[in-house]
C-alpha cells in the first residue's frame with residue numbers, strides 16, 4: 001500500500017530546522033549540487049519565487065558577487081539580502097521583460113518553479129504547467145545570454161515530448177530530472193537545459 005500524503009514530511013522538517021522557507025529548496029539543491037550548474041558571480045532569474053526557498057539556495061550558489069532576481073504574482077516577504085531583488089508580477093505581463101532588463105542587461109540562468117493552481121483535472125493542470133514553461137522560454141529568449149542555463153519545473157503529460165523537443169532546438173543539452181524531494185505521486189519533473197543557442 002502506498003504511503004499516505006504527509007505535508008510535514010522529512011524535507012518539510014529539515015527546511016524548518018535549516019531555515020529554508022520551503023521544502024522545495026532541497027529539490028533545487030539536489031539539481032544544482034550534483035551538476036555544478038551555476039557559477040559564483042552569476043546573475044540568475046527565479047520565476048515563481050514565493051515564498052523564497054529557491055531564492056535562498058540561489059543566493060548561496062552565486063555567492064557574494066552574484067545577483068538573484070525573483071518574480072512571483074504573489075508578494076514575497078523580504079529576505080533581507082542585498083543580492084536578492086524581487087518583483088510582484090504575473091509572468092504573462094508584457095512589461096516584465098523590460099523591467100528585468102532594467103535591472104540587468106542579461107542573465108546567466110533562468111530558474112522556474114512556477115506551478116498553476118491545481119484544478120483536479122490532470123489534463124488542465126498539465127496544459128497550464130506547459131504554458132508556464134513556454135512563457136519561461138519566451139522570456140529567456142530575450143534575456144538569457146548565449147551559453148546560459150534554464151532549470152524549469154513542468155508537469156508531465158500531453159505536450160511534454162513536444163516541449164522537450166523545443167528545448168532541444170534551443171539548448172546544447174537537455175536533461176529531465178526528478179529530484180528525491182519531489183513527492184512520489186507528483187507529475188512534476190525539471191527540465192535542465194545548458195548551452196543556450198539563441
Ligand SMILES: C[S@@+](CC[C@H](N)C(=O)[O-])C[C@H]1O[C@@H](n2cnc3c(N)ncnc32)[C@H](O)[C@@H]1O
Nearest residue numbers: 022048050051052053054073090091113114115
Ligand atoms: C511551488 S511555488 C514556488 C516555490 C518557490 N520556488 C520556493 O522555493 O519558495 C509556485 C509559485 O509559482 C507562482 N506562479 C504561478 N503562476 C505564476 C505566474 N503566471 N506568474 C508568476 N508567478 C506564478 C505561484 O504564485 C507560486 O508562488
